[in-house]
Amino acid sequence: MDLRRQSVGRTSAHAPDPRTEVHAYTVTNGQGHAITVWTYGATLVDVSVPDRHGRLANVVHRLPDLRTYENRTLNPYVGSTVGRYCRAIRNGTFTLDGVPHVLDRNDGEHHLHGGPAGFDRRVWQAWTEESADEAAVVLRLVSPDGDQGYPGTVDVEAAYRLHRSGRLTFDYRATTTAPTIIGLTNHAYWNLAGGGTIDGHHLAINADRTVAFDSDLLPRSGPPVPLAGTALDYRTPRRIGAAAIDNFFVLDDATWAAELADPDSGRRMTVVTDQPGMGVYSSDGPAAPRRGLCLEAGAWPDAANRPDFPSVRLDPGDVYEHRTTHHFSVD
Template identity: 65%
Template sequence: MDSYTLDSGHGLAVTVWTYGATLVEVLVPDRNGTTGNVVARLPDLASYEDPAVNAYVGATVGRYCRCVADGRFTLDGVEHRLDRNDGRHHVHGGPLGFDRFVWDAEATQTDELLTLCLRLDSPDGDQGYPGALQAEARYEVDRHGRLTFDFRATTTAATIVGFTNHAFWNLSGTAGRTIDDHRLAINSDRTVAFDADLVPLAGPPRDIAGTDLDHRAPKPLGARPLDNFFVLDDPSWAAELSHRASGRTMRVRTDQPGIGVYSGDHYRQPRAGICLETGPWPDAPNRPDFPSVRLDPGRTYHHRTIHEFSNAGVDRA
């Protein structure tokens, strides 16, 4: 396992491990210029390797993030059965998903951009998925305070693909603090409704305008639990997380159709961070009414999400 640090020299520094293509540390200054880590991290590699401890902390999740109901889907008339790891369901790529492997890595640098490109080959039949998949996760850091996740994949046979990053964000920059004093805005007026297993219910997304889930204007998190999937229609922005005491703000933009928001209530340290997982809709392989997650040979899967950090009173020029 190798560790890489991408230091912009302008306040933002990011550490990534090749194990799970995992985001381990994101150092961002507060309004006074004091640097703190704004993602949850585990104490050592053994903790990341232990599935009883590691709830996908900072990992690149695939082949398919979120759930595939009953661990099966049909493609071109052929039923594919996936390895199940959440009762009768398949979640976050299965018991040996992309978060459990060491990826190959190559770092490059230009005057404007630091890039770590991680690659993983997933053979045909891996966790039950058809097609041999070549996966790529790029972390990009620029001098303007932006961290970008850029995911790509190609396949040898028709398959399904949907990656995300599973970081737990906490802008306080202080270990042990909860996210209860953060404010969250989400550019969405619809959610995908779930059953008790977090499998989408029949029918279209639900209108949440005027309800407790309406975060179109910034709203304090408090102690409210969130484990929801929000539909994104406007690519100009997806979410904004802010922490008044530190002055830190993180604005998220993506080309993806939705964002999963999880307040970490069942994490080993409850509410130590909040997940903002951009990517495909849950159980989309079984829902023709949802945005397609199909990938065919000769095509390239591409997912790009940008996290932009700002700090009141901190000059990042």
């Protein structure tokens, strides 16, 4: 295993962490797989994977430089670690133990992906770890009480672990000084072709139900709805084509969550997670039009306001833990 670090520049004067040096950490496993992670946003910027002929390509969409990553218009959370809470919170408010909390709003009247200065906009501390069979980039961020409106000081770690076999694992861990909510995820845009659009990819999702959304992509009242016979039924692998996907799938089976395959290159990726659901987004916005497919394992949307959804509460003395693993193979 090989580990390298280099500087990619300093954040702008107007960044949440102004004029802070940003580093890139690269891990190579010696078997043709490599990852690169930036301390800005704990962002995954490169995952090099061989195709059926052994040719390497980066299978996550990346941006050209630090300034582009800092530009919210040009960077729709590309590869970033999203927090404190992934997806949206209705009206930017929630109540915990009878106390209302008002969050910073950045999606109209709603709060999205941790707010305007969420974890994706911060420069994380980082170090590396190595064992006989894997190496990791571990990143840490301390989010103070009141950050973006959230209660409690939260200490977060995000680790990207590359195994000698080529599997890539995201490990998240967090503790808090006061009752709060948390839900972390990675927002990589996967493209197993290494370029172009994802239209030719085949997708399978191990879900029988989806959370029904309203026009603001927030949950409607009532339980999740069955997928059988709908356009969102991906239980059997099928070509994505021009389908626009921006939905949240309920994961009831921990065996596997999703599978993405590119027939032309032969690359295949199977996702396994301990999380209760997965947001799937086909990147139909102008910043990265269909350049990758987001597979965001994590908490259910607006769960802080929905007692019928899996809890996202974190109390002092407890530990939030989340693991998602990406297994790569070729056909």
